Amino acid sequence: MPNNSGKTTSIWMEQANVPVASSLAENIYADVCIVGAGIAGMSTAYLLNRAGKSVVVLDDGVIGGGQTARTTAHLSNVLSYRYSELERIHGQERVKLIAQSHTTAIDTIEAIAIQENIECEFARIDGYLFPHNPASVKEIHQELAAVHRAGLADVELVQQAPIAGWDTGVCLRFPQQGQFDPLKYLAGLATAIQRRGGRIYTHTHVNKIQGGTTTRVETSNGFVVTADAVVVATNSPISNLATMHFKQAAYLTYVIGAKVPRDSVTTALYWDTLDPYHYVRLQKLDAEHDILIVGGEDHKTGQANDADARYARLQQWTQARFPMIEEITHRWSGQVMNADDGIAYIGKAPFDSENIYIVTGDSGLGMTHGTIAGMLLTDTILGRKNTWAEVYDPARARMGAIADLISENLNVASQYLDWLKPGDVDTVEKIAPGTGAVVQRGLTKVAAYRDEDGHLHEHSAVCTHLNCIVNWNSSEQTWDCPCHGSRFDACGQVINGPAINGLTPVTQKSVS
Ligand code: FES
Numbered sequence: 001m002p003n004n005s006g007k008t009t010s011i012w013m014e015q016a017n018v019p020v021a022s023s024l025a026e027n028i029y030a031d032v033c034i035v036g037a038g039i040a041g042m043s044t045a046y047l048l049n050r051a052g053k054s055v056v057v058l059d060d061g062v063i064g065g066g067q068t069a070r071t072t073a074h075l076s077n078v079l080s081y082r083y084s085e086l087e088r089i090h091g092q093e094r095v096k097l098i099a100q101s102h103t104t105a106i107d108t109i110e111a112i113a114i115q116e117n118i119e120c121e122f123a124r125i126d127g128y129l130f131p132h133n134p135a136s137v138k139e140i141h142q143e144l145a146a147v148h149r150a151g152l153a154d155v156e157l158v159q160q161a162p163i164a165g166w167d168t169g170v171c172l173r174f175p176q177q178g179q180f181d182p183l184k185y186l187a188g189l190a191t192a193i194q195r196r197g198g199r200i201y202t203h204t205h206v207n208k209i210q211g212g213t214t215t216r217v218e219t220s221n222g223f224v225v226t227a228d229a230v231v232v233a234t235n236s237p238i239s240n241l242a243t244m245h246f247k248q249a250a251y252l253t254y255v256i257g258a259k260v261p262r263d264s265v266t267t268a269l270y271w272d273t274l275d276p277y278h279y280v281r282l283q284k285l286d287a288e289h290d291i292l293i294v295g296g297e298d299h300k301t302g303q304a305n306d307a308d309a310r311y312a313r314l315q316q317w318t319q320a321r322f323p324m325i326e327e328i329t330h331r332w333s334g335q336v337m338n339a340d341d342g343i344a345y346i347g348k349a350p351f352d353s354e355n356i357y358i359v360t361g362d363s364g365l366g367m368t369h370g371t372i373a374g375m376l377l378t379d380t381i382l383g384r385k386n387t388w389a390e391v392y393d394p395a396r397a398r399m400g401a402i403a404d405l406i407s408e409n410l411n412v413a414s415q416y417l418d419w420l421k422p423g424d425v426d427t428v429e430k431i432a433p434g435t436g437a438v439v440q441r442g443l444t445k446v447a448a449y450r451d452e453d454g455h456l457h458e459h460s461a462v463c464t465h466l467n468c469i470v471n472w473n474s475s476e477q478t479w480d481c482p483c484h485g486s487r488f489d490a491c492g493q494v495i496n497g498p499a500i501n502g503l504t505p506v507t508q509k510s511v512s
Contacts, residue, residue: 008475010070010332011257011283011291012183018063019190024201024223030056032381033217033227035206037061038068039182039367040359041233042189043374046112049198051378056225057198058217060205064186066496067235070334071366072255072281072293074269075109075178077102078127080277080364081342082139083146089341089400092149094391098343099150101388105371106178109185118188121284122180127269128161130171136273140170147172162266166321177269179281182367207500209239211353229355229381233373236337236485237358238497242466243351244394245498248339248361249408250301250485251276252473254310256318257283257291257330264324265292278317291329294318300411301335302468302482307475333476335485335496336364340408341401344369345394346376357381358394415482418469419445428456436472436479436490445469446506447479449490459492459503470503479503 034041037059045055113122147155161168208218217225232239270280276298283291297310339361349356359373379386424437436449438461445461468483479488487496492503
């Protein structure tokens with residue numbers, strides 16, 4: 001197979017045809033203002049709008065331009081945590097509700113796609129969880145009992161996954177899973193929202209959210225949205241500096257797309273039991289080929305800059321199991337917010353003022369968690385009872401997750417030692433065009449990026465969230481914060497919260 005590294009874009013971004021929206025240009029009112037036009041924000045806006053509420057959606061980029069464009073869009077009730085682990089943390093009754101909510105989310109996406117006539121390539125398929133080595137077969141058997149206790153009675157043990165030429169060993173078959181094209185789905189939601197009078201504004205950066213009987217959402221262009229409620233659906237909440245960011249951890253995950261002959265791999269979802277695990281699905285390419293999508297190799301955001309090695313390991317893993325691959329066509333990375341207890345946080349923002357709601361902690365299942373958020377937040381805002389509310393309550397604390405919580409926060413605390421380390425290079429002269437590096441300058445640190453034309457762009461390397469030192473990500477050309485996952489483009493503009501503001505420009509520039 002040619003050693004082709006592929007295009008650095010997700011398959012969905014390449015084909016995206018989401019409606020174009022304008023930026024906010026006046027002060028407006030709506031029943032509910034939703035910040036973030038990804039799967040969670042758009043699902044919430046759609047369901048509220050359908051229930052009769054007036055909605056305004058704001059996004060600082062384009063519709064679906066954040067992590068929804070970077071997902072592999074597995075629609076599943078197989079979570080990143082094993083059901084046996086979820087049972088230990090949440091208890092058996094809550095785990096039944098967790099399984100039910102993800103199953104319902106898949107059903108809801110299917111129903112909306114049919115009702116709104118959205119051509120998003122939704123398909124019902126099986127999912128297979130297989131052991132990553134012979135020693136983990138025991139885990140498969142234990143998990144079967146746990147998923148049955150969770151109410152997923154039709155999950156069964158099979159002797160191997162249906163992959164020709166590769167014996168995966170015994171695995172669990174989860175029927176009635178799904179897959180789709182997430183950006184085509186969001187395009188359909190956007191059209192439906194706008195048809196019912198909902199308003200969507202893109203390229204509109206929110207810089208302040210204020211709760212209360214009447215909430216205020218202030219944007220950087222000076223215009224304000226007032227609303228009875230605000231939903232913050234920004235992957236990582238930007239409405240509160242601290243509360244949620246100690247309960248979840250940001251990870252980057254890597255994906256490759258490989259061209260394979262049509263129907264040479266059975267269309268299904270596949271996961272192994274490794275930590276971090278591999279995840280696999282197929283996407284139609286043309287009459288003769290499919291794209292095999294394979295992800296894994298996760299690390300904490302901002303704590304590694306070795307993407308090429310991770311893509312190479314993904315390629316090796318894939319070639320060893322799918323020798324029919326002809327060419328690597330795509331590669332990309334996405335950010336996952338891992339909740340300390342394995343499921344999303346959806347509901348009223350804890351320790352915040354009135355009428356602010358959040359959805360975060362996707363935990364690797366952003367498509368179903370985002371859809372659950374749409375259903376749950378719609379019920380909450382409309383004053384309807386929802387049986388999942390307590391399970392997903394952002395204020396919850398599960399004692400069974402305390403070890404993970406402590407471990408992740410010790411990791412965050414250790415990142416502040418970066419203040420004591422020297423810069424990546426001792427002078428900006430050593431920064432090649434198209435790359436960035438942190439440079440020590442006096443008592444502070446500078447995030448210096450030299451563009452392809454040789455011009456130097458210098459910003460403070462101090463993250464505007466809670467003052468960790470950002471690191472250069474050479475693969476994505478971003479500055480990534482190792483503490484809570486804020487990310488900034490090469491020129492310092494914020495592209496992922498919890499930071500609201502970009503990196504501070506350095507006024508006294510070095511000679512380049
Ligand atoms: Fe919290 Fe940077 S994301 S300090």
